[in-house]
Amino acid sequence: MRVHFHGAAGEVTGSLHEVEAAGHRLLLDCGMIQGSPEAERRNFDPFPFEPSRLDALVASHAHIDHIGRIPLLVKRGFAGPIFVQEATADLMPIMLLDAASIAENDAERANRHRRPGEPPAQPLYTRADAEAAMRQVRPLPYAQRTQVLPGVEIVLRDAGHILGSCVVEVFAEGRKLVFSGDLGPKGTPILRDPATIDRADLVLMESTYGDRLHRDRDATIAELGDVFGHAWREGGNVLIPAFAVGRSQELLYWFARHWNDWNLSRWKIFLDSPMAAKVVQVYDRNHDLFDEDARRVWAAQPSPFRLPNLRLAATPQDSMAINHVDRGAIVIAGSGMANAGRILHHLRHRLGNPRTHVVFVGYQAEGTLGRRLVDGARWVRIHGRDVRANAQRHTIGGLSAHTDQRGLIEWYGQIADHPPLVLVHGEDKAREALAGEIGERFGTSAVLARPGLILDV
Template sequence: MTDLSLTCMGAAGTVTGSRHLLEADGKRILLDCGMFQGRRNIRTRNWEPFPVAPWSIDKVVLSHAHMDHSGYVPRLIRDGYAGEILCSPPTIDLCGILLPDSGYLQERDAEYANRKKFSRHEPALPLYTEDEAEASMERFRGVEFNTDTDLGHGARLKLRRAGHILGAATVEVKWHGRTIAFSGDLGRYDDPVLFDPEPIEQADYLLLETTYGDRLHEQGDPGELLADIVERTTARGGTVVIPSFAVGRAQLLTFYLWKMKKAGRIRSVPVYLDSPMAINASAILRHHFGDHRISPSDAEEIGDMVNYVRETEDSKALTIDQMPKVIISASGMATGGRVLHHLKSYAPDARNTIVISGFQAPGTPGATILAGADEIRIHGQHVPIRAEVEEISMLSAHADANELMQWLGGFKAPPRKTFLVHGEPASSRALRSRIERELGWSCEIPGHLDRFDL
């Protein structure tokens, strides 16, 4: 039998930087091509040479469009990758806004750091530019869900719906008589916007995300909790600031705010979506009605409720406007983007509320806020946090431990080996113990750059 190997080049022992390399007969297939985020020692991996020569990779397959799964693509191409990027059609559309926006933000942040002289590097540089990200989109090729696709060199690909965000997929690769399944990021069951994760019945080897492998999401109606926060905050004259991922979370938040307004749970308080990328992502949602549960009429009503903020000057006006309101703005972990300016303005005032609505990688400003810090550092300044801080964990787009186990229940037989990736060490260890105890499966927690013969 032909030798086949797996090397975990990212999201091993950490949540971000998803990159998993399959090799056989001198051919290479890369599953995901994400950026590292969070702690500085993790982020610096983005600047290290790719572990194998980019030109030597034959195919790249993306599970979905989030930056920690797709965000390194322009750099890989810049450094010599010459092949296709395969993913679902909605993922192509989302990457078409996420990647150029990432390049733009990197250029802008580098320019700002150089102008204000708070960077540790001289000069600060972007990982790639907006133009390089735009050019990378020419390499993308759409793969429909549940179709058998030829990857060349005897490899076959199938994508299935994973929930999580629009277009997210689980990945199945059949190569040299073995089946390798990759969960990507699994979504929630009974999500009001996205369809349930589809099961996989058989795989010889499984790469499984463990982001929430040691936790359960709170039970209850996130819309009701969000409505309580908005009403309580605006009643005292405050503003609700929600750092939000532009793809997935922003659309879910506007859905719940619309639902609560329609039910009379939220009074007439303006809702602002201050993220051009999130606005564009919301438009893409309306181009793929077959890929989610929202009807065209409801999508139109949600769009009518939201005030879209595209221009920088309008965003600056929001920062100084003291009228009660809700601001949803990227980035979701407060690592960059317009939300940093809103946090600088609103975090020091006890009338306001900061709502954390998703996973916060260790070392990010969002994680610091959630941990109860008295201050955070933004653009080289120490910003006090006197605002109320609330977390709505049930808004997470990630399956929790029970939902991960529910998805594993779709397998008719155990994989030979299950590799637990895309999680912090504690969550991976907790899920390994549970899988071994409840299912009797053989599990492995890879370290960074660990290689396995399959």
């Protein structure tokens, strides 16, 4: 086996790894590059391989930075099967149709302001392209060894990151490659812990939080409750940028668990994401993938997705109506990095108010609006307008869907004989810190992947 590293090799988005095995070409992930406008323009570049020469694709999970360019890959000639876990197959059309809709709307907006002689803007792909890609999806259950190409077999293991997330084991030519995908922390609500891996000949492991430790979860949840209490006393509102898959559902889970503790009945709670509302239905259909604690919470009252004061803002008009709520609103809206979606409208409307509390509950990539706000920017640009950022900002790091340095070291450390390791899906500062810790503990000299790197398994 041979691995070609193309994306998420020195950055956190755009996951893209190519495997040559048994005379075939298998792609691991085909994610969208996210971040600054300059970074996102790279999504339009040609792939570093010919899509029509690929034989199959395996996607680790349904987040856009892992699946977001699949419709483009198909549009440019890939005709093979796309293997994913069953819950991921349920989530993919929701995610990809939303991404296509955003791309179409962005192109339409750009064309309204097009200068004379300037070529018209084109979306990265359309909803029709996304629908075409979904016809190539082949769902698989966890823990089933499946031949995906002659001489190439895979097993999908639970990665504990979001519903349907996978660690991918690839077997070919008597060798075993393990791709971690994104790994969740142990004890994450709703989800089971990441599966342990017995052995490997090469491991590709994410390193998003390779340089830091998450805050204790109990302290994190207490901090979130404190934010709500402070905001209520000030007569303010709370904005929470959150990914539609994973984070939004986890927040609702904690709301249900602490309904009385946080006196949440006095708030108006809005889930302002049509996509997140659809994802809720996928969660409701997949209780068999929940951990034991989540099953108990779902059976209790109030159920996380049926809080008595939860309002799903389905239409743009529903979303705009939230602007009229002067105080006492908790608004969960996408996107999680505040670089697209309905959260931008709420930030533009409320960011100038010092009684507004903006709560960041996930990773904020370099170049995103979320990262600029976390870093303390006093002015930001939203929809072409300069907006003063007077709002109070809170980073609740312990709610991350990615495990931290300790969790990554523990997950790798349980693999027999500590096999060769390549760190992907992380910025250099995080990867260098993680590589140093792993080298000191296990004697493994981790490789930091770069685009163009080729390694034999």
